[in-house]
Amino acid sequence: MLADTLFGFFALYILTKVLGKTQISQLTAFDFISAIILGELVGNALFDDNAGVLQIAYVLFLWGALLYITEIITQKFKGTRALLEGSPEIVIRNGKMIRDVMKKNKLDVNQLQHLLRSKDVFSVREVEYAILETNGEISVLRKSDYQNPTRKDMKLSPMEVNLSTMVINDGEIIYDNLEEKNLTEEWLMEQLKEQGFDKVEEVFYAEYLKDEELLILPFVNRGKPKH
Template sequence: MLVDTIFGFFALFLLTKILGKTQISQLTAFDFISAIILGELVGNALFDDNSGILQIGYVLLLWGSLLYITEIITQKFKSTRPLLEGSPEIVIRKGKLIRDVMKKNKLDINQLQHMLRGKDVFTLREVEYAILETNGTLSVLKKSDFQTPTRKDMKLAPQPANLSVTLINDGEIIYDNLKERNLTEEWLMDALKEQGYDNVKDVFYAEYMKDEELLVLPFINRGKQKK
């Protein structure tokens, strides 16, 4: 069983690499069911006295081939995507609930309100469109009166978008990130001292962003807190 388990582990790992990456939140119903069946096939093979490495490998190869073929089909033939992957459906259109779509997807008003609150929407009055995605999540477009104004709306000049980088994590300096941003350890220590931290071990997390002050979060139970 030890050998079979190790083989099953690496075989599943290899199979997921071949089939590609899909975030858990992006799993369609078909992906979810496929993952469950794949785990069941391997699990049952492990506890079957008549099954060995060859049988486990055969099952994984067969099921993985079916999944791979399905992915190829959905990529080559767009018309098969609604059947195999599903398609998004509009549940709120121009502020009005589409009852037939909700009924078709077994979605009641309480569930819809729960999903809307997850999008920081606490009343249907704010919603212009709501789309139920294939993975079961809800995408919401608010009415213009409730949308957050952008810099373009306010006629402001565009600003460059900067990506933050972690310089200290759990009291340890991440030297690769320092080097990537052309920063030195001396610069980092000076920036920490400006905020009242003399020891890196007192800092739980430090984040750098261009043209911004270094963000420093101490260990609550042992570090100095910025006043």
């Protein structure tokens, strides 16, 4: 039983890597149902006294092969994507809800409002277009009056965009990230002391951003509270 469980675990892990599904939010309805069925098949095989490693491997290989073939088909033959993965649907066009499309996708007004709020849109009047994606999320294009102005809109010169880097995590220095940013441990310790920290172990999280002060978050639950 232990060997079967370990084999099933590692086989599922390898299969998910091969299929390339990394985020639940990216799964279509077909992918989600396939994952449930795959888990059910493996689970039933594990608790079947007559099933061993070979039977589990067969189940994984067969279902995994079917999913992989489906992925290849959708990549090579564009016409199959709408059938197997679904297609995006415009549910708001020119500021107006399209009732037929909403009904087709079993989407009522309350559900649509919930999806809009998840995009920080609290009124339909702000929306020019809204597209229901194949994974159930919604993409929103606001009306021009409700869009945030960009630097280009305000005729400001472009600014350099820098990516923040974690340099301390859970009281430990991330040396690879320091090296990537050409920073030293001595520099980091100086930054900590400037903000009142004597040891790295006092810091839960520290983030470096070029031309900005080092962001330092201490352990808030460690030790006794100060009075």
